[in-house]
Amino acid sequence: MHCVSTNILITLENFLQAIDTLTIRFALAAVLLPLLAFVINFCLPKKSNKVAGWISTLAILASAVLSVFVFSKVWNQHPVHQQQLWFTIGSTKLYAGVLLNNLSVLMLLLVSLIALPVHIYSTAYMKSDENIKRYFTWLSFFCFSMLALVVVDSLVLFYIFWELVGFSSYLLIGFWYTRPKAIMANKKAFIMNRIGDIGLLTAIAILFVVYRTFDIDQLFGANALVRSTDFQLPGGWQYVAFGGIFLAVAAKSAQFPLHTWLPDAMEGPTSVSALIHAATMVAAGVFLLGQFYPMFTGQELTILAIIGLFTAFMAATIALTQNDLKRILAYSTISQLGFMVMAMGIGAYSSSLFHLATHAFFKCLLFLVAGIVIHEVQHIKDEYKLDIDPQNVLYMGGLRKKMPLTFIACLIGAIALIGLPLTSGYLSKDGILIQAFEWSEGKSWLFKLVPIGAMLTSWLTAFYVTRLVVKVFFGEFKLAQINPHIKLHINDGGWQYKVSLVFLAICCLFPLFSLNPVLYEHAWLLTGFPKITGLDRVNIYHTIIPVGLNILSLFVIYWAYAVYVMEKALPLPEAGFLFRFSYHEWYIDKFYNTFIIKPVLALSKSARWFDRNIIDGFIHLLQRTGIAFAKVAEWTDRYIVDGILHSIAYTVLGIGNFARSFQGGKVQYYLFSMLAIILAIFLFKTLF
Amino acid sequence: MISLSDFLIVSAGLFCIGLYIILTKRNAIQVLIGIELMLNAAILNLVAFGKYDRLNNGGQMFALFAIVLAAATTAVALAIILNVYKKYKTIDPNNINELRD
Numbered sequence: 001m002h003c004v005s006t007n008i009l010i011t012l013e014n015f016l017q018a019i020d021t022l023t024i025r026f027a028l029a030a031v032l033l034p035l036l037a038f039v040i041n042f043c044l045p046k047k048s049n050k051v052a053g054w055i056s057t058l059a060i061l062a063s064a065v066l067s068v069f070v071f072s073k074v075w076n077q078h079p080v081h082q083q084q085l086w087f088t089i090g091s092t093k094l095y096a097g098v099l100l101n102n103l104s105v106l107m108l109l110l111v112s113l114i115a116l117p118v119h120i121y122s123t124a125y126m127k128s129d130e131n132i133k134r135y136f137t138w139l140s141f142f143c144f145s146m147l148a149l150v151v152v153d154s155l156v157l158f159y160i161f162w163e164l165v166g167f168s169s170y171l172l173i174g175f176w177y178t179r180p181k182a183i184m185a186n187k188k189a190f191i192m193n194r195i196g197d198i199g200l201l202t203a204i205a206i207l208f209v210v211y212r213t214f215d216i217d218q219l220f221g222a223n224a225l226v227r228s229t230d231f232q233l234p235g236g237w238q239y240v241a242f243g244g245i246f247l248a249v250a251a252k253s254a255q256f257p258l259h260t261w262l263p264d265a266m267e268g269p270t271s272v273s274a275l276i277h278a279a280t281m282v283a284a285g286v287f288l289l290g291q292f293y294p295m296f297t298g299q300e301l302t303i304l305a306i307i308g309l310f311t312a313f314m315a316a317t318i319a320l321t322q323n324d325l326k327r328i329l330a331y332s333t334i335s336q337l338g339f340m341v342m343a344m345g346i347g348a349y350s351s352s353l354f355h356l357a358t359h360a361f362f363k364c365l366l367f368l369v370a371g372i373v374i375h376e377v378q379h380i381k382d383e384y385k386l387d388i389d390p391q392n393v394l395y396m397g398g399l400r401k402k403m404p405l406t407f408i409a410c411l412i413g414a415i416a417l418i419g420l421p422l423t424s425g426y427l428s429k430d431g432i433l434i435q436a437f438e439w440s441e442g443k444s445w446l447f448k449l450v451p452i453g454a455m456l457t458s459w460l461t462a463f464y465v466t467r468l469v470v471k472v473f474f475g476e477f478k479l480a481q482i483n484p485h486i487k488l489h490i491n492d493g494g495w496q497y498k499v500s501l502v503f504l505a506i507c508c509l510f511p512l513f514s515l516n517p518v519l520y521e522h523a524w525l526l527t528g529f530p531k532i533t534g535l536d537r538v539n540i541y542h543t544i545i546p547v548g549l550n551i552l553s554l555f556v557i558y559w560a561y562a563v564y565v566m567e568k569a570l571p572l573p574e575a576g577f578l579f580r581f582s583y584h585e586w587y588i589d590k591f592y593n594t595f596i597i598k599p600v601l602a603l604s605k606s607a608r609w610f611d612r613n614i615i616d617g618f619i620h621l622l623q624r625t626g627i628a629f630a631k632v633a634e635w636t637d638r639y640i641v642d643g644i645l646h647s648i649a650y651t652v653l654g655i656g657n658f659a660r661s662f663q664g665g666k667v668q669y670y671l672f673s674m675l676a677i678i679l680a681i682f683l684f685k686t687l688f
Numbered sequence: 689m690i691s692l693s694d695f696l697i698v699s700a701g702l703f704c705i706g707l708y709i710i711l712t713k714r715n716a717i718q719v720l721i722g723i724e725l726m727l728n729a730a731i732l733n734l735v736a737f738g739k740y741d742r743l744n745n746g747g748q749m750f751a752l753f754a755i756v757l758a759a760a761t762t763a764v765a766l767a768i769i770l771n772v773y774k775k776y777k778t779i780d781p782n783n784i785n786e787l788r789d
Binding site: 664665666667668671672675 | 707710711712719781782784785786
């Protein structure tokens with residue numbers, strides 16, 4: 001009996017292990033398929049534009065299907081972790097492998113699910129661009145880096161893919177590299193991300209020195225080393241490591257003070273903005289926080305919360321007055337990322353990741369809508385040769401009649417971003433707010449500022465989102481008012497657009513995340529993470545906050561609608577200080593230009609001056625001295641050494657010629673010589 | 689009474705004149721004449737020194753032989769000059785310089 005049961009157990013174990021191996025293989029395939037597409041696209045001939053698009057799309061489709069499978073196998077079951085020896089340095093063994101836990105499979109699914117509609121959309125959006133092959137090559141490369149980033153189990157690999165994500169983002173922002181603005185933007189993004197990379201590298205190095213391992217599971221997993229009391233990081237190093245990670249998060253997830261690259265990154269194609277700068281790459285910072293979460297102390301978390309809130313509030317106020325459609329969305333992304341970081345800081349770990357997931361869908365949707373709108377305005381601009389910026393919302397308006405599907409999709413995305421009930425945004429954002437109030441409970445009044453600021457920010461969000469939607473879709477088409485002869489024949493675009501929009505719009509609604517549209521506590525996503533707090537409806541906050549928040553949001557929306565559609569007075573006079581402060585993005589870029597970029601440039605200029613004039617001058621002096629010495633030596637050689645030799649030679653030649661002259665062949669000379677010699681001998685004999 | 693030294697002085701003068709002619713003249717015939725003058729200076733010496741041999745008259749005999757020999761050499765020399773002229777169309781010794789190195 002015993003034997004049989006053991007056998008069954010062993011068989012069961014083998015079976016389970018086989019399933020685990022299969023899961024790992026599927027996850028690996030999901031990661032490597034975009035890489036394969038990248039390689040194929042890279043090798044394709046230059047003119048194979050259509051093929052390239054479909055290869056990348058098929059690869060990401062397969063990745064998405066595999067991710068769904070992997071997700072279903074791992075979510076809320078045991079984590080799967082397999083690794084093998086990578087290389088050995090001395091006695092240090094480095095392992096590389098795949099770690100699938102709730103966090104990584106969620107990200108895997110999210111990235112591939114967001115990337116899929118973006119790929120489909122891109123096949124239509126980029127079809128008139130002649131470099132579409134290059135576009136899809138880099139897009140696949142980006143997907144590969146991002147997917148790999150979320151599943152690797154070693155901090156070394158994590159760092160490599162972290163860099164690759166930044167690098168492919170650099171390539172895609174500068175996709176239209178003939179535009180100087182795009183080049184400036186991708187340089188800015190790259191440099192800002194480098195600052196973060198240094199932080200991450202420092203943190204990884206410190207962790208390795210203390211714990212002697214790069215294994216994410218060992219470091220931060222169920223029995224996290226970083227939580228064990230045996231290995232406390234020495235006081236100072238804990239702060240350095242936290243500072244490094246914070247820098248990395250701030251750079252990737254565009255948190256204050258490293259957020260300024262994200263609005264500029266909108267120079268890339270809109271589909272890239274949708275994928276990278278709204279849904280996936282910027283999520284890497286929050287993902288990093290999620291991975292490293294166990295190592296933060298309470299004080300550090302408070303700092304995170306404050307920075308996150310500040311970022312959210314600042315970005316929201318800036319978004320109020322921007323006129324560039326994509327820039328508004330970029331600032332709204334920064335604001336929402338601020339919410340996520342704040343949520344991490346107040347301990348709402350699962351809510352933060354929940355917001356990450358919902359935000360990815362509705363922000364991607366809004367960007368795709370923006371892409372379609374910009375595309376159509378660009379067509380009008382090209383057709384009538386207008387001198388306008390196709391991204392400026394002031395020229396749009398009244399598009400809802402021409403593009404009904406786009407309008408509805410945008411409306412759904414906007415409502416989700418504002419966080420009204422029935423949408424996914426409501427579930428995640430209100431969850432964060434409720435937990436923020438609970439967190440501040442029992443602390444000093446200063447901590448109360450965090451939830452209050454967050455509520456204020458979400459009303460600001462309601463305002464600027466309404467402004468955006470109203471400016472683009474309501475009222476009359478502004479260009480047609482200026483030039484009455486403009487005829488609008490624009491529409492929703494091809495099926496690629498429609499499929500992507502409909503898919504994302506459905507994902508923005510509540511049923512995907514929770515069957516109960518008003519109570520966030522029931523969202524299935526929250527059950528997947530260990531830190532579940534604030535899910536019991538213990539206090540009044542769980543009722544009063546969503547209700548109060550949303551009623552006020554409705555008022556704000558109506559106010560914005562009143563301001564922009566019925567054209568009542570502006571809430572802020574355009575000449576006022578607050579308006580300019582917001583319009584110039586809090587003067588942060590100007591501040592950086594004046595206090596960082598200019599001194600750095602001045603420093604490099606002075607270094608260049610030093611190099612040119614002092615170091616080069618010294619070298620030139622040496623060179624000139626050398627030349628002078630050489631000239632002296634040459635003169636000596638030519639006139640003294642050679643001169644002696646030449647004079648000897650001339651003497652010999654003269655003597656020879658003198659002697660030769662006696663051998664003239666003239667008989668009488670011979671006789672004369674003989675006579676002279678004999679006479680000389682006689683004279684000699686006679687005298688001596 | 690004419691002394692021996694007078695003869696020797698005339699002989700030396702003749703020799704010098706002959707030598708000068710040999711060295712300076714541009715005509716092989718004149719050069720030949722110079723040679724003859726020098727030869728005659730030598731013969732004059734022989735005859736002058738002949739007074740110390742009154743018994744055998746060795747000096748005078750030697751002079752006779754020398755005159756004959758001189759005639760013979762002159763014939764040979766003239767023949768050479770003729771051949772030279774045939775070859776070079778000139779008898780200026782300056783132009784006949786094939787002896788040079």
